Amino acid sequence: MPVGINYTTYDGLREVPAFDPGIDNDNPPSPVSDLRKQLSRADGIIICTPEYAFGVPGALKNALDWTVSSGSFSGKPTALITASTGGENAHEAMVKILGAIDAKLTPETTLLIQFVRSKMDSSGIIADPETLQKLQSLADSFINLV
Ligand SMILES: Cc1cc2nc3c(=O)[nH]c(=O)nc-3n(C[C@H](O)[C@H](O)[C@H](O)COP(=O)(O)O)c2cc1C
Numbered sequence: 001m002p003v004g005i006n007y008t009t010y011d012g013l014r015e016v017p018a019f020d021p022g023i024d025n026d027n028p029p030s031p032v033s034d035l036r037k038q039l040s041r042a043d044g045i046i047i048c049t050p051e052y053a054f055g056v057p058g059a060l061k062n063a064l065d066w067t068v069s070s071g072s073f074s075g076k077p078t079a080l081i082t083a084s085t086g087g088e089n090a091h092e093a094m095v096k097i098l099g100a101i102d103a104k105l106t107p108e109t110t111l112l113i114q115f116v117r118s119k120m121d122s123s124g125i126i127a128d129p130e131t132l133q134k135l136q137s138l139a140d141s142f143i144n145l146v
Pocket residue numbers: 050051052053054055083084085086087088116117
């Protein structure tokens with residue numbers, strides 16, 4: 001991210017309880033209100049996910065389900081990175097899910113990185129020049145969208 005862009009990493013996924021429409025109201029469990037508060041404060045959101053068992057990881061999907069009624073993603077500039085071995089299924093599903101919750105997503109703010117482990121160095125940093133370039137281009141598009 002360029003200088004002047006502040007970002008935080010959301011670290012609460014494992015605290016978010018299983019979605020339950022019976023308690024999906026204005027006074028939800030505190031990890032859910034914290035998630036909604038953090039989303040509402042953000043000018044834009046970057047989601048980066050692997051694929052598990054040919055789908056979106058359950059914890060991520062669960063958290064997104066809590067944002068349907070709150071409209072937290074509605075009109076919110078969003079970037080999606082699926083970084084996995086294959087990842088096509090999760091990526092396709094995430095584009096649909098983000099569409100359903102009205103996130104502001106464009107083809108330029110989505111990126112599927114396949115065989116991601118082969119594109120990282122031993123410390124987990126992306127080392128593949130083509131992937132780096134794609135990430136930079138996604139970041140530029142995302143900032144423009146914001
Ligand atoms: C339980 C489990 C299921 C997985 N299923 C898939 C899958 O269906 N498709 C895929 O592309 N990768 C799958 N993977 C590989 C992950 O995408 C891989 O872990 C991902 O590249 C993230 O890298 P990391 O494990 O270094 O965080 C799976 C990994 C785990 C742990």
